[in-house]
Every structure is written in structure tokens, then in C-alpha cells.
Amino acid sequence: MSTNKIDPNKWVDKYSDYLFNFTIVRVNDREIAHDLISETFLAGLKSMKNFKGEATERTWLISILKRKIIDHYRKSNSKKGRAEVKIQYNDDSNEGDWLEENAPDRFDKTAEDIMENEELGIAILNCMEHLNEKQAKIFKMKTIDGFDTEAICNEFNITPSNLWVIIHRARTSLAQCLEKNWF
Amino acid sequence: MDKKKSLLIDCSDAAKCCDKKQYNEASVTEKLKMLLHLIYCKKCRKYSSHNNRLTELINQSKLQTCTENEKKIWKEKIEKEITNI
Incomplete structure (x- = not known):
């Protein structure tokens, strides 16, 4: 039974703080979080007809947002991979060490x-x-x-x-x- | 007895003062009156400890809110997309 309805005009007022806090702990950058949420809203609008009303609107938006966050990390990881190829990583002091550890660590907390x-x-x-x-x-x-x-x-x-x-x-x-x- | 001059306050005043204290907006006199009230009121002691814990949790959670400007940008994008659909 479809009980949950969609109303995109209320998304920002109702869910933006929730989506934002969900994102910021994962990407740790306000601007990126903002963009990911924009993408989530737009993707939500495009796939509105697929919403069956079984989950709440918020749960549904979070599931889209999760995909966006994963995509974001995939993209930044593939960039990191390309950069690594260009690095000369066996200099005298650091012979043969893999430079993965030199890549910035996104998680400064445990x-x-x-x-x-x-x-x-x-x-x-x-x-x-x-x-x-x-x-x-x-x-x-x-x-x-x-x-x-x-x-x-x-x-x-x-x-x-x-x-x-x-x-x-x-x-x-x-x-x-x-x-x-x-x- | 004049309510303002009395050292004894009722539970609702004590609760109000306890709330103000969470935002550092209670005066020294208010705080003293509240402490005095807490000595003999178990219910307000419980409220006060819960209230302090709530402040602690909120600080710990590092919650943030979106700015009005950020919300405006999202709203505009959504509106634009809706008209395109």
C-alpha cells in the first residue's frame, strides 16, 4: 500500500539539515556536501516516478544520497590512482615503498x-x-x-x-x- | 510575599532558570535561587541533570545547520528542475 507521498517543494525545509549532517561526517567538506545534496535532490526529482511509497521520503532520499557519496569517493579514488602512476616512488631514502600512504587521509578522526x-x-x-x-x-x-x-x-x-x-x-x-x- | 524578593522559587521558575543556564544566560541570583530549589526538589534535580546531559550531547554531536543561502540555492535548483520535467 502506498502511504508515503512525495512533495519536492518541501524537501529543502524538511530534510536539508538531516541530509547535510549525514553527508558532512562522511565527506568532511562543506562545499562537497552541498554539491552532493544538490545532486541528490535532482536525482530524486528524476526518479520520482519510481518512488513506491513503501519507505518514507527521507529514507528514500538518504538511499540516493548514499549512492552519490559512494560515487564521489570512487571518482576521487580514481584520480588518486592516476596521480600515483606519475610519482617516482623508489628514491634513495624511501626505496620501493609504495606511496599510497602519502595520499591524503580523509579521516582525521577514528x-x-x-x-x-x-x-x-x-x-x-x-x-x-x-x-x-x-x-x-x-x-x-x-x-x-x-x-x-x-x-x-x-x-x-x-x-x-x-x-x-x-x-x-x-x-x-x-x-x-x-x-x-x-x- | 513579593515573588521577586523571595529566595524560594517554584518548579517552573527553576526550570526556566535551568534552561537559561544551558545558554549561559542565567544571572548569579537566578542560579543561586535555582540551586536552593534543587536542594529540596527531587523532580527538578532530575530535570536539571537531564538538561545538562542534553547540552553535553548536543555539543558532542557537532550538529550543523544549513545556511539560508544554501537552502535558497537548493530550492531554486529544485524549482528549475520541476519546470523542466
């Missing part, structure tokens, strides 16, 4: 750090799904982007008291949601 931070980030974003749109937006601005109380109040035309009530509700909901696995 695999475990990446996995844990990624899981945590995704868990937090998943829990934010339970907040309504305004709550989530205000919470992100305040907590992740670190905006001033005053700036947020002006933008949303609310009083500081309103803001703290919203923040309180968001924090209570998030803490409850994360309690089982992370507290």
Missing part, C-alpha cells in the same frame, strides 16, 4: 568517533522530528547556531518569555526521546 558522533547527531535530528516546525526552527537557531535571544525574538515576533517556553518544551521533548539510548 572510525569509532565518527560512528558515535554520527549516530548521536542523527538520533538528535530524529528526535527533533517530534517537535513542530516553529519549535524545531527556534530550538536549532538558539542551540546549534547560537543566536541571541533578542535576535530570535525579533525574527519570530515573540517575547523572551515565549521563547523560553518554546525552548523548555523542546528540551523536555528531546531529553525524553533521547533518554533511552543516550542518558
